[in-house]
Amino acid sequence: MYASDVVLGSSSTEFSLHYSDQLVSCSINQPGKHALINTLCASACALALGVDGLDQLIKGMSYLSTISGRNQVLEGNWGGSLVDDSYNANPISMKAAIDLLGLYDQRKILVLGDMGELGSQSEEMHHEVLQYACDQHIDEVLVSGFRMQRAAKRFDQIKAFESLDQLLAALKILLKKDDVVLLKGSRSEKLEQLIPPLTEKEFGSCS
Secondary structure, eight states, X not given: OEEEEEEEOSSOEEEEEEETTEEEEEEESOOSHHHHHHHHHHHHHHHHTTOOHHHHHHHHHTXXXXXXXXXXXXXXXXXXXXXXXXXXXXXXXXXXXXXXXXXXXXXXXXXXXXXXXXXXXXXXXXXXXXXXXXXXXXXXXXXXXXXXXXXXXXXXXEEEESSHHHHHHHHHHHXXXXXXXXXEXXXXXXXXXXXXXXXXXXXXXXX
């Protein structure tokens, strides 16, 4: 099983699914290359476990949706979109989130928190993620957490903050209509605290 003719959108993914001698057009309501890979893996498992043909498989795909903290797109109170991917983070998922943000045509603002439990490679991996964000030409990168702050010292264009309230205050100044903001960090960073002040009618604080 494999996919071809892949069209990655900011809110969905379209592709042609090849299985045995069959070819069908598919669409899932999840964005990003990583979502496609997960879908193909789940589809292969479903067929191996006896799901009755591709028709049933495609029907199942139609029920896919994002959930809180996992690439959920919310309406921001500045007139743009907030992508909530704040549930957890590791180097691979960080890069996938950056790739997803890159699918948007609008100005892109990336908000990152620390990645936990990386052991002796932590400093190197935080630097690697920030370098990747810069290489993908993300317009603005804001970070919090002591690991991200330390890594950000090597990048003049990255803004680092000691607290979420400080980050939020700077973000309010940066935001313009139609901007897309993506949140990503480990659970310990509690980036979900940024969601209410960024989605409610009036800007608030994280406290």
